Amino acid sequence: MQLTDIGANLTHDSFDADREEVIARAVEAGVSRMVITGADADHSRRAVGLAAAHPGVLYATAGVHPHHASDFGPGTRDELDDILTRPGIVAAGECGLDYFRNFSPHASQRDAFHAQVELAIKHGLPLFLHQRDAHPDFLAVLDDFGADLPPAVVHCFTGSGEELDAYLERGYCIGITGWICDERRGRHLLEHVGRIPAGRLMLETDSPYLLPRDLEPRPRTRRNEPMWLPHVAATVARARGEALERLAAHTHAAAADFFRLEPAGTAYAGVS
Numbered sequence: 001m002q003l004t005d006i007g008a009n010l011t012h013d014s015f016d017a018d019r020e021e022v023i024a025r026a027v028e029a030g031v032s033r034m035v036i037t038g039a040d041a042d043h044s045r046r047a048v049g050l051a052a053a054h055p056g057v058l059y060a061t062a063g064v065h066p067h068h069a070s071d072f073g074p075g076t077r078d079e080l081d082d083i084l085t086r087p088g089i090v091a092a093g094e095c096g097l098d099y100f101r102n103f104s105p106h107a108s109q110r111d112a113f114h115a116q117v118e119l120a121i122k123h124g125l126p127l128f129l130h131q132r133d134a135h136p137d138f139l140a141v142l143d144d145f146g147a148d149l150p151p152a153v154v155h156c157f158t159g160s161g162e163e164l165d166a167y168l169e170r171g172y173c174i175g176i177t178g179w180i181c182d183e184r185r186g187r188h189l190l191e192h193v194g195r196i197p198a199g200r201l202m203l204e205t206d207s208p209y210l211l212p213r214d215l216e217p218r219p220r221t222r223r224n225e226p227m228w229l230p231h232v233a234a235t236v237a238r239a240r241g242e243a244l245e246r247l248a249a250h251t252h253a254a255a256a257d258f259f260r261l262e263p264a265g266t267a268y269a270g271v272s
């Protein structure tokens with residue numbers, strides 16, 4: 001069984017002491033590919049460096065998370081414009097809107113988001129998107145681009161059934177994290193995850209964040225790692241009433257197709 005973790009924040013400083021072991025443990029656990037999330041210009045550059053050191057295993061995105069949108073000026077835009085041309089880059093983002101934490105004013109979040117969608121279009125890259133408590137504005141920005149919008153994945157989807165329907169109608173892909181393993185706030189995802197068609201569903205850990213709450217035995221630290229992706233996959237497979245091997249096969253293929261990973265993935269022909 002092979003899996004792709006489409007959202008791992010492996011440049012996070014909590015991995016500084018043992019990053020190579022974390023990567024090796026993930027590969028050992030069947031997580032043969034990881035897409036490293038770039039959440040600001042500096043970390044995007046580091047993600048490119050990591051991808052270059054692990055060709056065929058690590059890939060990178062480059063973007064500015066909505067939390068950092070107030071730092072997004074013309075200089076940042078030009079930096080991203082350059083980083084997005086580097087080998088190993090497979091998507092623009094993480095970008096989007098976050099009105100839950102509100103670390104940046106809404107207007108700067110929308111501007112930074114809009115500018116990054118333009119960059120994705122310019123570079124012919126798919127979009128790695130973040131949305132929290134900002135669904136209407138998020139759709140408004142994306143709908144502005146109409147048919148020019150590149151393929152998009154809404155990462156770490158935690159929203160309602162109506163939000164999911166709006167994304168599926170627009171053809172977006174959906175990333176599911178260990179949030180679904182949280183009996184307090186992930187219950188609704190168990191209900192909805194079966195509606196995501198094979199080929200549009202991808203899996204991620206969002207590590208070091210979102211350690212699955214139901215791991216047995218509990219790890220000694222709260223730091224999440226890509227090696228826990230099979231646990232997320234098992235939960236998603238159970239919720240979909242699908243064999244784990246089948247879920248692994250179509251989510252792995254969906255990630256290869258979406259991010260155009262080498263060797264080119266074969267499109268999953270099955271129907272969910």
Ligand SMILES: [Zn+2]
Pocket residue numbers: 094129130131155156
């Ligand atoms: Zn995010």
